[in-house]
Amino acid sequence: MATATEEIQPSSYVGFDSITQQIEHKLLKRGFQFNVIVVGQTGLGKSTLINTIFASHLIDTKGRLAADEPVRQTTDIQAVSHTIVENGVRLKLNIVDTPGYGDQINNEGCWDPIIRYIKDQHSAYLRKELTAMRDRYIQDSRIHCCLFFINPTGHSLRPIDIIVLKKLSEVVNVVPIIAKSDSLTLEERENFKQKIRAELAYNGVISYPFDTDEADEEEIQVNEIVRSMIPFAVVGSERTVIVNGKTVRGRKNRWGVINVEDEAHCEFVHLRNFLTRTHLQDLIETTAQIHYEAFRSRQLLALKDASRPAQGTASPEKH
Numbered sequence: 001m002a003t004a005t006e007e008i009q010p011s012s013y014v015g016f017d018s019i020t021q022q023i024e025h026k027l028l029k030r031g032f033q034f035n036v037i038v039v040g041q042t043g044l045g046k047s048t049l050i051n052t053i054f055a056s057h058l059i060d061t062k063g064r065l066a067a068d069e070p071v072r073q074t075t076d077i078q079a080v081s082h083t084i085v086e087n088g089v090r091l092k093l094n095i096v097d098t099p100g101y102g103d104q105i106n107n108e109g110c111w112d113p114i115i116r117y118i119k120d121q122h123s124a125y126l127r128k129e130l131t132a133m134r135d136r137y138i139q140d141s142r143i144h145c146c147l148f149f150i151n152p153t154g155h156s157l158r159p160i161d162i163i164v165l166k167k168l169s170e171v172v173n174v175v176p177i178i179a180k181s182d183s184l185t186l187e188e189r190e191n192f193k194q195k196i197r198a199e200l201a202y203n204g205v206i207s208y209p210f211d212t213d214e215a216d217e218e219e220i221q222v223n224e225i226v227r228s229m230i231p232f233a234v235v236g237s238e239r240t241v242i243v244n245g246k247t248v249r250g251r252k253n254r255w256g257v258i259n260v261e262d263e264a265h266c267e268f269v270h271l272r273n274f275l276t277r278t279h280l281q282d283l284i285e286t287t288a289q290i291h292y293e294a295f296r297s298r299q300l301l302a303l304k305d306a307s308r309p310a311q312g313t314a315s316p317e318k319h
């Protein structure tokens with residue numbers, strides 16, 4: 001007799017091998033939802049980088065096309081939605097741009113609106129999940145990735161950045177990046193990266209990716225490579241420049257042209273590959289399984305506690 005673990009070859013074709021296509025078909029029809037938030041000091045190029053990543057002008061940046069245009073600055077948390085289609089795959093992308101923080105005299109609590117925004121998305125999802133007649137598919141507005149912009153000073157992180165990074169990493173997958181890295185030489189960049197990694201570790205900031213118990217050899221290795229590259233040193237640009245007769249996204253400076261997509265110039269391509277090719281699914285999954293799950297159990301425990309009579313108060317039966 002065949003035991004439960006033994007593999008049986010059906011004598012004629014059953015057809016369940018098409019399950020992968022069935023799943024794919026369903027997923028393709030529904031499309032994928034990916035929500036990113038950008039956070040960091042003002043003027044570090046947050047809005048610009050988002051536009052560079054998705055190669056279209058999605059949100060206002062300070063960049064001016066004409067000298068008499070007013071300077072634009074992000075003043076509130078704004079979510080922009082776009083659907084990008086590539087080879088039949090629909091990616092519904094939600095980008096949440098936040099105003100730069102930390103330039104007030106008193107920066108106490110300046111991160112609150114951002115943290116609140118992230119938690120509000122968890123809360124909205126939980127409410128929908130707890131509805132008796134819940135939808136089979138809940139629209140996901142939970143933030144899957146937070147790109148945290150670091151000022152390319154070459155020195156250490158500001159104390160406020162460390163506070164904000166810590167707060168963020170408790171609720172969302174945080175990916176630190178060095179902004180405007182065209183201002184650093186390759187050597188400065190490498191030293192700065194090492195310094196930041198050491199500072200993050202010293203201050204107990206756990207940035208994405210995490211190795212889970214289920215991670216296999218291959219995943220652990222990929223994560224190791226990503227960790228050795230973080231923080232990605234990037235350059236953003238919405239303009240195109242001509243290099244060797246080819247139009248590329250780039251910036252012109254006194255020394256020449258920086259091609260944003262050239263790996264010898266910056267790590268923009270690594271960041272984009274990481275976000276869209278290698279870790280898209282894992283970022284989504286980690287959000288659901290780690291960050292949302294932690295939020296959900298805290299909320300449900302709090303509800304349970306609230307519905308229980310407070311300890312120490314006498315129950316009516318005793319009297």
Ligand SMILES: Nc1nc2c(ncn2[C@@H]2O[C@H](COP(=O)(O)OP(=O)(O)OP(=O)(O)O)[C@@H](O)[C@H]2O)c(=O)[nH]1
Pocket residue numbers: 040041042043044045046047048049060061062063064072073074075098099100101179180181182183234235236237251
């Ligand atoms: N040198 C250099 N300049 C950049 C880079 N990215 C953006 N800039 C410029 O920096 C300025 C500010 O860019 P934004 O994208 O508006 O910055 P932001 O972080 O969104 O600013 P806030 O909305 O105020 O928080 C613009 O003039 C950009 O052209 C970069 O990688 N290198």
Ligand SMILES: [Mg+2]
Pocket residue numbers: 046047048060061062073074097098099
């Ligand atoms: Mg902005």
